[in-house]
Amino acid sequence: xxxxxxxxxxxxxxxDHRYVWHPWSPVKExxxxxxxxxxxxxYRVRDAAGRExxxxxxxxxxxxxxxxHPALIAAAERQLSLLPHFxxxxxxxxxxxxxxxxxxxxxPEGLGRTLFVNSGSEATEAAVRIAHGYWRNLGRPRDRIVxxxxxxxxxxxxxxxxxxxxxxxxxxxxxxxxxxxxxxxPARELRxxxxxxxxxxxxxxxxxxxxxxxxxxxxxxLNVGGGVVLPPGFLRALRELCDxxxxxxxxxxxxxxxxxxxxxxxFDHEGITPDLVTMSKGLSGGYVPFAALSTTEAxxxxxxADPLIGGLRYGHTTGGHAVACAxxxxxxxxxxxxxxxxxxxxxxxxxxxxxLPLAEHPEVADVRGLGxxxxxxxxxxxxxxxxxxxxxxxxxxxxxQGCSVMAIPPLVIDRAGVAELVRTTGRALEDQ
Ligand code: PLP
Numbered sequence: 001x002x003x004x005x006x007x008x009x010x011x012x013x014x015x016d017h018r019y020v021w022h023p024w025s026p027v028k029e030x031x032x033x034x035x036x037x038x039x040x041x042x043y044r045v046r047d048a049a050g051r052e053x054x055x056x057x058x059x060x061x062x063x064x065x066x067x068x069h070p071a072l073i074a075a076a077e078r079q080l081s082l083l084p085h086f087x088x089x090x091x092x093x094x095x096x097x098x099x100x101x102x103x104x105x106x107x108p109e110g111l112g113r114t115l116f117v118n119s120g121s122e123a124t125e126a127a128v129r130i131a132h133g134y135w136r137n138l139g140r141p142r143d144r145i146v147x148x149x150x151x152x153x154x155x156x157x158x159x160x161x162x163x164x165x166x167x168x169x170x171x172x173x174x175x176x177x178x179x180x181x182x183x184x185x186p187a188r189e190l191r192x193x194x195x196x197x198x199x200x201x202x203x204x205x206x207x208x209x210x211x212x213x214x215x216x217x218x219x220x221x222l223n224v225g226g227g228v229v230l231p232p233g234f235l236r237a238l239r240e241l242c243d244x245x246x247x248x249x250x251x252x253x254x255x256x257x258x259x260x261x262x263x264x265x266x267f268d269h270e271g272i273t274p275d276l277v278t279m280s281k282g283l284s285g286g287y288v289p290f291a292a293l294s295t296t297e298a299x300x301x302x303x304x305a306d307p308l309i310g311g312l313r314y315g316h317t318t319g320g321h322a323v324a325c326a327x328x329x330x331x332x333x334x335x336x337x338x339x340x341x342x343x344x345x346x347x348x349x350x351x352x353x354x355x356l357p358l359a360e361h362p363e364v365a366d367v368r369g370l371g372x373x374x375x376x377x378x379x380x381x382x383x384x385x386x387x388x389x390x391x392x393x394x395x396x397x398x399x400x401q402g403c404s405v406m407a408i409p410p411l412v413i414d415r416a417g418v419a420e421l422v423r424t425t426g427r428a429l430e431d432q
Contacts, residue, residue, distance in 0.1 A: 012048060039067075053397045056407040058286070063285060065285040071330050076288065079327075099325045111273065111296060115130075115292065115312070116325070119291050120278065122291055122319075137306065143176045144214060148225065163180075185198065193232060193233075196232070196234060207241055218250070218252065235251075260344065262348050262372065263341065277294045351421065358429055363380065384402070396425065
């Protein structure tokens with residue numbers, strides 16, 4: 001087993017408190033008080049004190065194939081020893097072409113051109129720049145983006161600017177116009193078929209009122225926005241609206257992509273073809289930073305009109321890193337060989353069925369899910385925080401987004417793991 005070395009927990013904690021700036025964490029002594037994780041295997045992680053946790057956060061919702069997967073480690077080691085990376089603005093390397101071809105084979109016909117970056121936020125940044133650039137290239141500039149107020153697309157300045165979530169609102173100058181659509185009904189009612197007409201109407205108004213938008217930019221499931229399931233037919237209606245108004249449709253698949261919702265992509269539930277797709281988390285399964293953006297040949301070719309370089313003036317030193325490409329290729333093999341996408345659908349059904357009875361608890365407002373992600377929406381954020389803390393004491397790491405407690409285990413979780421997760425969450429709800 002993958003036990004890791006003996007760790008001096010106190011000095012590790014002290015060093016962390018003294019030197020590390022933790023993202024999304026308050027500035028105070030507790031900033032480094034999360035578990036000190038030293039190793040992982042499958043869907044479990046182990047801390048410095050030797051305690052094991054069932055990781056129902058999948059780290060940052062990106063550990064799809066679980067920890068210590070031998071095929072992923074081997075792929076990274078092999079590519080590291082051959083060639084770690086080479087600048088893709090100058091030359092190319094073998095794994096980037098291979099992984100671009102594999103991704104295009106998984107996406108709907110027509111999305112055959114892929115740009116690689118390092119994080120979901122960078123993929124958002126690139127998608128917005130490409131959408132803006134496309135319209136400029138055609139000689140008909142469009143800047144406005146239509147999106148969900150409760151959407152989340154990352155935290156670079158551009159990505160953060162898309163979201164209307166209170167945690168994402170910045171005080172900087174608006175870099176471009178954004179219309180953020182509020183949910184017409186509470187999150188817990190949105191998945192009902194009756195919510196479809198008011199939601200579509202809200203997007204229709206947002207698209208038609210004002211300057212023609214460059215793009216409609218959405219997730220297929222509002223993850224950070226509270227684990228919100230959208231009503232069936234929504235993405236199809238959005239596709240029709242975009243077709244009718246000549247607007248680009250961008251699907252942010254950073255969270256949903258590569259099996260999380262029980263299909264390869266979240267939009268596969270609706271059988272639509274977006275114009276741009278962003279991907280990250282599940283693509284490299286948390287082993288290395290990696291992200292991608294795929295689009296059509298028409299969007300790509302339009303950049304020949306750029307007056308300075310006849311192409312996209314955008315890229316990062318480590319974009320399309322060869323080790324990340326090699327790991328992603330291995331991830332795609334693992335998804336296929338271990339049949340992890342249908343497994344996510346099956347385990348997700350078991351997870352939701354197990355958690356549904358918790359909806360009877362007076363502190364719980366709703367239990368919902370899609371694929372292998374389940375949301376227990378509590379009535380109060382403090383209760384949600386307590387539930388997460390008590391589950392951790394009992395050996396399961398759950399994620400909290402406001403009032404929502406989310407179970408998002410690695411896709412490799414087995415039936416016994418799901419049963420344990422259901423049991424632990426139920427007991428954590430009852431203890432107080
Ligand atoms: N888009 C979605 C849907 C996400 O869930 C996230 C991260 O949680 C991002 C974008 C941003 O990705 P990153 O944190 O890699 O920048």
